Amino acid sequence: MADDGLLMNFALGDDLLGVKSVFKGGRWKDRLQAKKSLQRRKKGNNSGSKALTGSNAVPTKPKEVVDDQVPRPAKKQRLNGTTFMSNKTSTKPKEVVSSLFTYNPSSKVPASTQTQSEQVPAPEPSNAPLPASASPFTSLGLSPFLSTHLTQNLSLCAPTAIQKAAITQLLREDSDAFIQAETGSGKTLAYLLPILQRILTLSNPSLESSPTGGDKARKLDRSSGLFALILAPTRELTHQISSVLTRLLRPLPWLVAGTVTGGSTKNHEKSRIRKGINILIATPGRLADHLEHTEALDMSSVRWLVLDEGDRLMELGFEEEIKDIVKRLEEAQGKKRPGRVNIVGLPERRTTVLCSATMKMGVQKLGEISLKDAVHIKADAPTPQSTATPQGVEERQQQKEKAFLAPAQLKQSYTVVPPKQRLVTLAALLKRTFARKGSVMKAIVFLSCADSVDFHFEIFTRKEAQPPEETSSSRQNTQSNDMSSNAEIQDPSLLRESSNRAKSTKQKPDLSTIAPAPTLASPSNPDLKLYRLHGSLEQKIRTATLQSFTRSTDPSILLCTDVASRGLDLPNIDLVIEYDPPFSSDDHLHRVGRTARAGKEGQACCFLMPGPEEGYISILRDCAGEGFVKGEKAEDVLRKGFTSSISKDNNKNDTTSAGRWDDIATEYQLSIERWIIADTRASDMAKKAFISHVRAYATHVVKERRIFDVKALHLGHLAKAFALRERPGGMGRGGPSGSHEGSNGRRGQGGEKTMRRRSGDSGEGDGKSSQRADIVDMHDGQEDAARKMRAKMKEQAIAGGGAGEFNIG
Numbered sequence: 001m002a003d004d005g006l007l008m009n010f011a012l013g014d015d016l017l018g019v020k021s022v023f024k025g026g027r028w029k030d031r032l033q034a035k036k037s038l039q040r041r042k043k044g045n046n047s048g049s050k051a052l053t054g055s056n057a058v059p060t061k062p063k064e065v066v067d068d069q070v071p072r073p074a075k076k077q078r079l080n081g082t083t084f085m086s087n088k089t090s091t092k093p094k095e096v097v098s099s100l101f102t103y104n105p106s107s108k109v110p111a112s113t114q115t116q117s118e119q120v121p122a123p124e125p126s127n128a129p130l131p132a133s134a135s136p137f138t139s140l141g142l143s144p145f146l147s148t149h150l151t152q153n154l155s156l157c158a159p160t161a162i163q164k165a166a167i168t169q170l171l172r173e174d175s176d177a178f179i180q181a182e183t184g185s186g187k188t189l190a191y192l193l194p195i196l197q198r199i200l201t202l203s204n205p206s207l208e209s210s211p212t213g214g215d216k217a218r219k220l221d222r223s224s225g226l227f228a229l230i231l232a233p234t235r236e237l238t239h240q241i242s243s244v245l246t247r248l249l250r251p252l253p254w255l256v257a258g259t260v261t262g263g264s265t266k267n268h269e270k271s272r273i274r275k276g277i278n279i280l281i282a283t284p285g286r287l288a289d290h291l292e293h294t295e296a297l298d299m300s301s302v303r304w305l306v307l308d309e310g311d312r313l314m315e316l317g318f319e320e321e322i323k324d325i326v327k328r329l330e331e332a333q334g335k336k337r338p339g340r341v342n343i344v345g346l347p348e349r350r351t352t353v354l355c356s357a358t359m360k361m362g363v364q365k366l367g368e369i370s371l372k373d374a375v376h377i378k379a380d381a382p383t384p385q386s387t388a389t390p391q392g393v394e395e396r397q398q399q400k401e402k403a404f405l406a407p408a409q410l411k412q413s414y415t416v417v418p419p420k421q422r423l424v425t426l427a428a429l430l431k432r433t434f435a436r437k438g439s440v441m442k443a444i445v446f447l448s449c450a451d452s453v454d455f456h457f458e459i460f461t462r463k464e465a466q467p468p469e470e471t472s473s474s475r476q477n478t479q480s481n482d483m484s485s486n487a488e489i490q491d492p493s494l495l496r497e498s499s500n501r502a503k504s505t506k507q508k509p510d511l512s513t514i515a516p517a518p519t520l521a522s523p524s525n526p527d528l529k530l531y532r533l534h535g536s537l538e539q540k541i542r543t544a545t546l547q548s549f550t551r552s553t554d555p556s557i558l559l560c561t562d563v564a565s566r567g568l569d570l571p572n573i574d575l576v577i578e579y580d581p582p583f584s585s586d587d588h589l590h591r592v593g594r595t596a597r598a599g600k601e602g603q604a605c606c607f608l609m610p611g612p613e614e615g616y617i618s619i620l621r622d623c624a625g626e627g628f629v630k631g632e633k634a635e636d637v638l639r640k641g642f643t644s645s646i647s648k649d650n651n652k653n654d655t656t657s658a659g660r661w662d663d664i665a666t667e668y669q670l671s672i673e674r675w676i677i678a679d680t681r682a683s684d685m686a687k688k689a690f691i692s693h694v695r696a697y698a699t700h701v702v703k704e705r706r707i708f709d710v711k712a713l714h715l716g717h718l719a720k721a722f723a724l725r726e727r728p729g730g731m732g733r734g735g736p737s738g739s740h741e742g743s744n745g746r747r748g749q750g751g752e753k754t755m756r757r758r759s760g761d762s763g764e765g766d767g768k769s770s771q772r773a774d775i776v777d778m779h780d781g782q783e784d785a786a787r788k789m790r791a792k793m794k795e796q797a798i799a800g801g802g803a804g805e806f807n808i809g
């Protein structure tokens, strides 16, 4: 391995010293040869890295790129692959500039394993609707009225497998049910349709034979009573279920649905409850609050209770609230309110439906609390078609019995990226993805914490950075599009308002949630937009951002935390990138499940680092079942991301541009580093993001901590991924400014006590020993932090906020 420092010293050569080489003595042939060799060396230095880099070789230039602000070194000292630039007068190291391409750990995964699944034909979609001819909606017992509405107005021709199973069962019997199916398989309609059908039958039992007949159903109206209650863990999910239900209810205006969630005005909700709601969708915290304080909320006629995303409800600590709600439902059931009319056909007993993609301990416990003699409803394996062998389908069915799997048609990949190259590799992947118009329209990038989302949003949307290849016309387009993006938002003042407020506080960065991404856009996709979403944003901003992302017809990227990983049905997501690996394999399946929905195609890519993290590849494979999992080398991602943009944009062929990708990657990284150095706000954001990220890293589920081992992190290298030239100090004392405020490590934010070292040598210096001690302490502090988090979540839920109140991100 070439030594950076030595190369630099050689390269400084005579020119720097102003000495002209004169060759004397010896044979004239030798003098000529020496002269030529010196000229060649000078030429090589001037023409950048071309002569030194090859497509397969580790790039050797630019090895060290010293920021303009850093004085030329007189002497260098190398420590563990990091070069300290010092000047003669000072004994303290002044600045750290580490090359992207040297001293990186390498992947241990053999290349053959990485490409193993490429040859296997893509399996049939596992969550697609069934063939319309074989299973029309009417065959399930739904009324022709409802079936016609589904096919003609909602363009749903046939049910999915889980819908077929659930609708048939829930229309046939009043038993409780546990619906388990993979992501994007249509679970929402699987419980909404039979409930709606049953309510319609209440209002008019003869409705089934009347294709047009809704008139007689006017016997029921909003004041007839609350019949169904749907509980969901987050506000976003609650609103999403409500919008699906609103579409179903469009031809039935006399039936009314409503939502109660944290973050909304309680008085407004109360007045809607007073007017009457037939189907209520709620977060448990806010519902518990209304049950306590809103007298008009009468639960005596509730006959259907749905617990959607059961595992998440339990993870977020809603057990007590749900117990309380179930108890109140039981108490209310026999009671009659004065003035309430008798509903003909109202079932004697309440049916409870628990929905989950997973069957974890928490879900089982929730089942014990809420279900009695429940039927377990699962989707049948799809009928084998041309490319899927019957054996494959059988295998998948067997695997499904055991585990929760990703949709079979989802194309998954992973890339093993050294920590220093993470940021540029993400940029390269996004650049490549959006290099061609129309290939990918929407992508989601998952990060571990809110601070990191904010920081990366700022990096890619910062105004001062214009990529060298960008034309002025594309810049104009991007700017005008910024305006149109705001116009799309229902209440654009919300975004500006928040942005202005942010300006006035020091803790919050001055950011909107939607902006053009000039550093990722290409001439073919100049309108590329970036969105950000996490739990620390105001609810109104979150809702407006999601709506805008959903409606956007421009190529768009959403940077988000796990707040967007569960249940959200964002249309037409082509690619999911897990830039920060998921905190559990379930989280992974929910994240990647935002694409490849209802039989559509989708791609997902997980970033891993060399070392223990490579152990996650086998988990990715297990989660994929017989699906597609392929590895891609980080170097290939970088080359494609940075080469393709040059060759296309500058109209150069690949031969001339080949080999320049590493220069461009380095320049890309350095431009961010220079920005961080020049802008204290950016530098604070970077440090905060780094610290929150490391804290979040320490909260992977216990059984996966051997893979995501915080003690194995090289913090110095990882800092480079946050454009920092060294890891921030004060890791053990609550952040760069000594304060915890605003640091959003995902779980257990590692309170001051847990972060502080217990031994006497805490805090000082950035040496390895203190770094390690901080990490050990973070690890030890997890249980404490988790306990604190549970307490905080509970507080929030009781205050009526529901899960969304807590910064899931």
Ligand SMILES: Nc1ncnc2c1ncn2[C@@H]1O[C@H](COP(=O)(O)OP(=O)(O)OP(=O)(O)O)[C@@H](O)[C@H]1O
Binding pocket: 129, 156, 157, 158, 159, 160, 163, 181, 182, 183, 184, 185, 186, 187, 188, 189, 357, 566, 567, 568, 569, 593, 597, 598
């Ligand atoms: N029968 C159907 N035909 C075509 N598309 C459907 C059908 N049923 C549902 N969909 C579509 O499938 C998508 C996923 O539905 P839904 O959100 O209910 O899935 P889910 O199983 O709840 O997913 P998750 O587990 O991620 O929450 C939605 O866009 C929905 O409109």
